[in-house]
Amino acid sequence: MTKTLFERLGGRDGISNIVDDTVENHMNNPEVNARFLPFKDRPEHLAIIKQHTIDFFSAGSGGPATYKGKDMVTAHTGMGITPAEYMHVVDDIFAALDKNGIDEDSKKDVLSVLWSLKGMIISK
Template sequence: MSVSKSLFENLGGTAGITAIVDDVVEAHMNNPAISARFLPYKDQPERLAVIKKHTVDFFSAGSGGPVTYTGRDMPTAHKEMNITSAEYQHTVDDIMYVLNKHNIDEQSQVNVQAILSSLKDSIVGK
């Protein structure tokens, strides 16, 4: 009997998720629809490193990895940002593009898409 891998493992574990997060942030900074939200962090490398670490930990913990997420919950983390549905969709599109670029299997992409869909209401309009 074969044991199926967790989403965490399918995303490449901590190293894979870290590489994905790095590429996603770069994609966001290059996406004209949302770059204004991300480009200011280029001048705040320490803050950007913290955001990336929290994002890696969040996705690692949420995908079955041996990680405990200690950051803020999604509504608190996005409070007063007034993120629109269109902006959220652009972030999702960037993430899915990066997963494809990293040759993440189709079922794992579907699983990530489901996770992102489940987070939308706790991020948009907060």
């Protein structure tokens, strides 16, 4: 039987580590960190965003989770995210996947998910 993407990402703990590493990458990425650094002063809000992200990827990758956050269009409307910023975010996610030892096939599946969300996030 084939493992779900959720399982291949290390389950909830693995996804949590990937989200933590991704956020850290965003904070250190000069191309997108202006969007993320303000959350350092609002750790309770950052924790909510991280939890929503963990739930979103857990539910969307076949895990036993329920995402209760906003839909992608609503969550990103008014942010004016550019295609270049989106690509930097994808790069940060892939650096986190590499750091966590995620295999190439799983990374391709993650890329497929990220690509499917692109139109809901950019310039809304």
